[in-house]
Amino acid sequence: MSALLIAEHDNKEVKPFTLNAITAASQIDQDLHVLVIGKNVDAVSKSISEVPNVKKVIQIDNEIYENFLAENFAPVIVKEAENYSHIVCSANTFGKNLMPRVAALLDISQVSDIIKVISADTFLRPIYAGNAFATVKSNDSKKCITIRPTSFDPAPTTGGSAEIVKAESGEATVLNKFIKREEIKSDRPELGTARIVISGGRGMGSGENFKLITEIADKLNAAIGASRAAVDAGYITNDHQVGQTGKVVVPDLYIAVGISGAIQHLAGMKESKVIVAINKDGEAPIFSVADYGLEADLFEALPQFLEELNKLNTIQK
Amino acid sequence: MKILVAVKRVIDYNVQVRVKEDGSGVVTDNVKMSTNPPDDNAIEEAVKIKEAGKATEIVSVTVGEEKAQETVRKALAVGADRGIHVKVDGIVEPLAVSKILQKIADKEKPDLIFMGKQAIDDDCNQTGQMLAALLNWPQATFVSKIEVKDKSLEITREVDEGLETLETNIPAIVTCDLRLNEPRYASLPNIMKAKKKPIEQINASDLGVDTKPRIEQIKVEEPPKRKTGIKVASVAELVEKLKNEAKVI
Numbered sequence: 001m002s003a004l005l006i007a008e009h010d011n012k013e014v015k016p017f018t019l020n021a022i023t024a025a026s027q028i029d030q031d032l033h034v035l036v037i038g039k040n041v042d043a044v045s046k047s048i049s050e051v052p053n054v055k056k057v058i059q060i061d062n063e064i065y066e067n068f069l070a071e072n073f074a075p076v077i078v079k080e081a082e083n084y085s086h087i088v089c090s091a092n093t094f095g096k097n098l099m100p101r102v103a104a105l106l107d108i109s110q111v112s113d114i115i116k117v118i119s120a121d122t123f124l125r126p127i128y129a130g131n132a133f134a135t136v137k138s139n140d141s142k143k144c145i146t147i148r149p150t151s152f153d154p155a156p157t158t159g160g161s162a163e164i165v166k167a168e169s170g171e172a173t174v175l176n177k178f179i180k181r182e183e184i185k186s187d188r189p190e191l192g193t194a195r196i197v198i199s200g201g202r203g204m205g206s207g208e209n210f211k212l213i214t215e216i217a218d219k220l221n222a223a224i225g226a227s228r229a230a231v232d233a234g235y236i237t238n239d240h241q242v243g244q245t246g247k248v249v250v251p252d253l254y255i256a257v258g259i260s261g262a263i264q265h266l267a268g269m270k271e272s273k274v275i276v277a278i279n280k281d282g283e284a285p286i287f288s289v290a291d292y293g294l295e296a297d298l299f300e301a302l303p304q305f306l307e308e309l310n311k312l313n314t315i316q317k
Numbered sequence: 318m319k320i321l322v323a324v325k326r327v328i329d330y331n332v333q334v335r336v337k338e339d340g341s342g343v344v345t346d347n348v349k350m351s352t353n354p355p356d357d358n359a360i361e362e363a364v365k366i367k368e369a370g371k372a373t374e375i376v377s378v379t380v381g382e383e384k385a386q387e388t389v390r391k392a393l394a395v396g397a398d399r400g401i402h403v404k405v406d407g408i409v410e411p412l413a414v415s416k417i418l419q420k421i422a423d424k425e426k427p428d429l430i431f432m433g434k435q436a437i438d439d440d441c442n443q444t445g446q447m448l449a450a451l452l453n454w455p456q457a458t459f460v461s462k463i464e465v466k467d468k469s470l471e472i473t474r475e476v477d478e479g480l481e482t483l484e485t486n487i488p489a490i491v492t493c494d495l496r497l498n499e500p501r502y503a504s505l506p507n508i509m510k511a512k513k514k515p516i517e518q519i520n521a522s523d524l525g526v527d528t529k530p531r532i533e534q535i536k537v538e539e540p541p542k543r544k545t546g547i548k549v550a551s552v553a554e555l556v557e558k559l560k561n562e563a564k565v566i
Contacts, residue, residue, distance in 0.1 A: 070446065071455055093476040097458045100411070100446035109412045109531035112441045122535065127439055128334040132343055135535040175455035176489075179471070179482040192477075196565070220566060232496060238461070239479045245355075245435060245495065247477065253565040264330065264437075270543065274563045276555065282548075291546040291563065294555050304552040312560060 001085030002031035002055070006077060008094045009036065009044045011066065016193050019051065019154035021090040024147040026053040026155070027117040028086050033058060034162075035080055037073055039066035045164045052160035062169035067178035068094065074101040076170040081106060081142065085120070091146035092192075092247075103144035110144040111136060115151035129244040129267035150192065150250040150271070184239050191223040191240065196253045199225030199242055199269070200235065203258020203279065203298055207235040212302040213257060219309045225249065225269075227259045243268035258298045261286025278302070318372045318465075318487075320363040321427035322397065323418055324356040324379050324388040327438040340536040352388045355433025357395075357500035358493040362463060363431055364396035365498065371465045372429075374398050378421055380414050382406050386516060393511035394503035400514065401425075405521035405528050411439075413521075413528040415447035420524045422452060427488065429470075434459050434492040445492035455485045461496040 005025045008015040018034075026032045033056040036045045045059045058080060064072050077098075081087050087102060089095035091113040103110040115133075116124035122137045123145065138145075191197065198220070200213045210224075217224050225242040226235065242249055244267040254272035259265060261277070261284055269275070270289045277290035280297050287293040294301060328334060328343070329351040335344045352360075366372045377392035378401040379385045389400035403417050422430060435442040449456035457463075461480075462473035474481045475494050485491075503511070521528050549555045559566045 070458075071449075074450060093459060093474075096442045097446060097456070100443035101450040101456065103443070104412060104415060104447035104450035107412070109410045110441070110443055110447075111532060112443060126540070127537070128328070128343060129437065129440065130540060131334040132336045132537050133540050134537045137533040137535055138531065139533060140531050173455075174486070175453075176457070176483050176485040179484055181476070181478065181482075182480045183478040228495065237479065238475045238496065239477065244437065244440070253559070253563070263333070274559070274565050275543075275546070276559070287546070287548070289543055289546075291543075292555055292558055293546060293548045294552065295548060296552070301552050305556065308552055308556040309566070312556070312566070 001029070002033055002083070003029035003086040003088055004080060004084040005032060005034045006087070006089040006095070006098065007034050007036045007044065007048055008090060008092070009038060009041065011038045011041055012043060014044050014047050016154065016190065017090045017092055017149035019157065020149035020152045021088060021147050022051055022053050022155040023152040024114070024117060025086070025088040028088065028120055031055055033084070035060070035077065037065045037076065039063045047157070049162040049164050050158055050160050051155050053155050054160055054162045056162050057164045058167050059164055060167050060169050064169065064172040069176065069178060070098045070101045071173040071175045072170070073098055074105055077102045078105045079170070080167065084142070086143045086145060088145050088147060090149045092149065095146045099144055099146050106142060106144065108140045108142055108144045109138065110146070111138050112146050113148045114145060115148050129263050130270065131263065148248060150248055184237055188217065189221060189223045191225055191242070191247055191249060194223030194251055196220045196222035197225045197249050197251045198222045198255040198257065199227065199259060200230055200257050201227035201259030202229035202233060204230060204235055210235055212299070215306050216302065216309065219306060227265045256286050257302065259286055260284045261289065318428045319374045319376065319425070320366065320372050321422065321425055321430045322359050322363050322375060322377045322392060323430065323432040323444070324360065324377055324392055325353040325436050326350050326379065326381055326385040326388045327353045327436055330354055330437055336537055336539045340538055342534070342537050350384070350387070352391055353433050353436045355435065355493050355495050356388070358495055358497045359431035359433055360392045360395050360397060361498045361500040362493060366465055367396065376401060376425055376427065378403065378418065380405060380409055380417050380521070389516055390511055391503065393514040394508045395501060398514065400516035402516055402518050403521050403524065404518060408530050408534070409528050410530050410532060411441050411443035411447055412531070413526060414444050415451055416526045417521055417524055418448050419451045420526060429487065430490045432492055434494055445490050449490040455489045457483060457485045457489060458492045459494050460491050461494045463491065463497070
């Protein structure tokens with residue numbers, strides 16, 4: 001049997017994490033097929049067909065799939081699932097929303113958010129906000145799995161030439177109606193894939209003060225993150241939230257500023273390669289995961305940090 | 318309109334979870350337990366809708382061992398009218414929970430079912446979506462805003478890219494984000510009053526749902542520890558270390 005990966009895309013381009021999911025799925029089964037569901041998605045299918053690990057692309061194209069409603073996606077995925085041993089998707093809001101609906105229709109107990117493939121039926125996954133790792137074995141004959149994209153490298157994007165086949169679309173449901181999506185567009189690197197992330201917490205005190213972080217992010221070509229407290233306080237929009245219920249990031253460098261380090265925030269960043277904490281409370285839990293801790297008032301430290309960075313001329317944009 | 322709110326009893330979010338030495342799970346003896354945090358938001362939202370005159374009854378349901386009832390009692394203290402406790406011991410996977418909730422929904426015929434978007438113990442993030450599939454209802458997941466309209470809801474979802482707005486038919490499943498509202502505390506008089514509100518107990522086995530786990534938990538271990546870091550004395554030292562020692566800038 002083969003594995004079927006559900007691609008995430010925006011109808012124009014494949015989303016970067018689909019490439020990480022391809023890596024994970026091909027570790028489960030080398031005969032990997034990718035299902036592209038959307039509206040006018042020829043270009044998406046084409047680019048996925050060029051990923052060397054992909055053996056076949058199945059495209060289901062219909063305007064009813066334009067807005068990725070799980071109610072419309074699930075029935076056609078269930079139909080395609082017949083020929084596969086594993087149905088896989090990345091564990092971001094797209095996959096988290098979709099996969100359980102598919103799994104329930106197939107009567108499968110889903111394995112969520114895996115960080116390692118041990119064998120075709122056994123996986124490692126974090127539980128309790130990453131405070132424990134569970135090794136779990138699925139005894140269902142077919143498996144539904146979501147993967148944590150940051151735990152797998154992205155697959156290469158060129159060199160492959162998988163065949164693209166078209167499959168029939170399903171019916172539109174009348175259960176709900178898409179109204180709008182408010183995407184926050186930015187020239188910065190994406191939070192999920194950035195090499196450097198600098199995040200602010202409640203200690204920032206206001207949305208305006210985030211400019212201290214923005215300036216450093218500009219200098220380091222970093223993405224901007226935030227704790228839930230900062231988002232709740234309205235300092236910054238929700239798409240920046242790092243943590244158990246936000247995004248999980250694994251950058252080379254994570255700089256936490258004015259973040260105390262609640263378990264729920266640590267869950268989203270403690271796998272980062274190098275962690276810096278800047279906080280005036282020397283007892284803050286964030287220091288327990290920091291490689292470099294600076295006990296200082298952020299309003300003094302951040303301008304100095306920028307000044308020191310400006311002195312270096314080696315930083316690559 | 319009737320709202321069913323599902324709640325789960327989990328290790329309190331402030332507790333530093335410890336892994337059992339024999340690798341069979343995490344320590345739960347003598348550990349503070351609470352309602353799963355976003356489930357509190359689900360109850361709060363239902364109560365607000367009722368207070369606004371748009372709902373007539375709130376029923377809170379939980380699935381789990383004897384003590385899971387505490388979460389329903391808390392929901393009653395905050396404003397739910399009555400409770401249902403479906404008793405089952407051991408690990409109950411989201412698929413089994415959603416099948417149990419489907420049976421409860423068949424019986425109670427709610428217009429809306431609310432619950433938290435994710436339980437903070439197993440971090441599965443599945444039950445609401447699965448229940449929506451089994452009932453063939455629309456699902457509004459990760460919701461941070463709800464507007465109740467005549468025969469629909471206008472909801473705002475928190476997605477990776479930002480926010481998404483949907484109009485969802487009723488009946489519907491809504492899974493709640495922590496930003497949906499600010500859960501209230503139960504007042505002492507309301508806690509006393511809640512003790513008199515009814516909680517119906519049902520055995521999961523009587524519902525005809527097979528709750529046997531399909532996923533074997535082979536072992537639970539501590540995550541790899543990070544090596545202990547250092548404190549730096551100044552910003553200049555920090556930048557020097559990042560450049561020359563960690564080589565990340």
